[in-house]
Amino acid sequence: MKRLIIVSLAIALFSISAMAQTEKFIEKFAGNANITYVNISEAMMGLMSQESLEGMTVNSSLNVGDIMSGLKRLCVLTTENPSTIEEMQKEVHKAIKKDHVSLMQVRDQEDKVDFYGIITKTELKDILMIVQEPGEMTIIYFKGSFDKDIIKQLSQQNE
Numbered sequence: 001m002k003r004l005i006i007v008s009l010a011i012a013l014f015s016i017s018a019m020a021q022t023e024k025f026i027e028k029f030a031g032n033a034n035i036t037y038v039n040i041s042e043a044m045m046g047l048m049s050q051e052s053l054e055g056m057t058v059n060s061s062l063n064v065g066d067i068m069s070g071l072k073r074l075c076v077l078t079t080e081n082p083s084t085i086e087e088m089q090k091e092v093h094k095a096i097k098k099d100h101v102s103l104m105q106v107r108d109q110e111d112k113v114d115f116y117g118i119i120t121k122t123e124l125k126d127i128l129m130i131v132q133e134p135g136e137m138t139i140i141y142f143k144g145s146f147d148k149d150i151i152k153q154l155s156q157q158n159e
Contacts, residue, residue: 073143
């Protein structure tokens with residue numbers, strides 16, 4: 001029993017530490033004058049309750065409310081400043097190196113899109129989308145927990 005408690009505590013602390021790294025990265029760049037920053041807070045997300053999204057579906061089978069219910073915060077950082085792009089590239093890879101796994105990569109000529117997230121047994125957490133185009137970089141942070149079954153259904157919709 002003690003071992004189970006210790007392992008559970010270690011996993012919880014690891015998850016908190018992982019989320020803290022991403023949050024630190026976002027906050028570091030949020031005040032940068034070379035970056036356009038958009039933050040949709042948990043309070044605003046709460047206004048888009050499951051009831052207000054009831055009936056809205058993705059491809060007539062997935063309820064948008066089910067997808068949105070796990071989303072707690074949405075942040076967007078974007079810049080066209082070359083030195084800021086370079087700094088963001090270094091820092092975002094430090095933030096995701098220990099805890100996030102690569103989920104998907106998209107390449108189209110010179111454009112790159114990378115998706116990273118934290119995976120547990122039952123859910124996907126804290127997704128980072130990193131978009132790099134010539135002369136521009138955008139990072140979108142989806143803070144929250146997303147049920148793996150919903151993610152699986154979404155990915156099957158696009159097959």
